[in-house]
Amino acid sequence: MALLEIKGLKKNFGDLKVLKDVNMKIEEGEVLVLIGPSGSGKSTFLRSLIDLETVDGGSIAIAGESLCKDGVYVSKKEKAKALSKAGMVFQHFNLFPHMSIRKNLMCAPLLNKQGTKEEISKLAESTLAKVGLLDKIDAMPSTLSGGQKQRVAIARALMRNPEIILFDEPTSALDPEMVGEVLEVMKDLAKGHMTMVVVTHEMGFAREVGTRVIFMEKGSIIEENEPNEFFENPKSSRLKEFLNKVL
Ligand code: ADP
Ligand code: MG
Numbered sequence: 001m002a003l004l005e006i007k008g009l010k011k012n013f014g015d016l017k018v019l020k021d022v023n024m025k026i027e028e029g030e031v032l033v034l035i036g037p038s039g040s041g042k043s044t045f046l047r048s049l050i051d052l053e054t055v056d057g058g059s060i061a062i063a064g065e066s067l068c069k070d071g072v073y074v075s076k077k078e079k080a081k082a083l084s085k086a087g088m089v090f091q092h093f094n095l096f097p098h099m100s101i102r103k104n105l106m107c108a109p110l111l112n113k114q115g116t117k118e119e120i121s122k123l124a125e126s127t128l129a130k131v132g133l134l135d136k137i138d139a140m141p142s143t144l145s146g147g148q149k150q151r152v153a154i155a156r157a158l159m160r161n162p163e164i165i166l167f168d169e170p171t172s173a174l175d176p177e178m179v180g181e182v183l184e185v186m187k188d189l190a191k192g193h194m195t196m197v198v199v200t201h202e203m204g205f206a207r208e209v210g211t212r213v214i215f216m217e218k219g220s221i222i223e224e225n226e227p228n229e230f231f232e233n234p235k236s237s238r239l240k241e242f243l244n245k246v247l
Pocket of ligand 2: 044
């Protein structure tokens with residue numbers, strides 16, 4: 001089953017056409033890496049998928065659950081069903097500074113009545129262990145490094161047991177020495193067959209972990225391929241130009 005199916009997605013900010021007829025299908029276990037110049041619509045695209053932006057046309061379905069069809073959104077209840085299948089990790093981790101890591105992880109599941117307090121607390125422990133930070137469970141966010149905070153943010157996304165996780169430049173705000181530990185956690189998720197869409201400038205990660213790479217520019221998909229072909233044999237002049245700048 002396609003875990004993400006996007007057809008004819010359109011999004012405008014006033015006169016600015018930010019997404020122009022974007023089509024994409026992502027199968028279970030794929031790690032799709034999305035690259036492109038700043039302002040090409042990558043963040044808007046990911047945000048649209050989890051209803052942080054309202055699109056102006058097209059269809060989105062997550063794990064078989066529709067979020068919108070031909071620009072018409074489903075009911076609130078159906079929306080919640082679709083959105084429960086996806087997690088997102090942002091460039092800035094947005095942890096609540098006044099709450100312990102445990103409480104940060106428990107917050108949304110408690111609101112969503114995902115289980116009893118005890119069950120959710122246990123889940124927070126096992127999930128934090130997956131990103132190697134169980135020893136920090138009762139620490140406050142301010143005592144963690146940037147890399148550790150981002151690993152907590154990944155754990156927070158995992159708490160809802162998502163079928164797909166979207167990452168928007170998860171390592172761009174980190175000091176260089178902390179990038180590796182976050183990429184390692186993402187690599188582990190990929191090994192565990194988590195389906196992922198990753199917007200990143202980490203071309204090494206794209207090559208090594210990506211199953212497919214997409215180049216987006218000015219709101220359109222320009223080129224896509226499996227990583228080796230994509231980097232070794234780019235077809236369009238725009239991708240060639242972009243790769244020359246970033247590699
Ligand atoms: P990327 O993530 O690829 O850098 P974005 O999706 O953030 O690109 O932005 C795409 C375009 O949409 C940019 O021109 C940006 O200025 C514009 N944009 C993004 N968010 C808004 C907004 N809330 N209001 C108006 N314009 C926006
Ligand atoms: Mg962005």
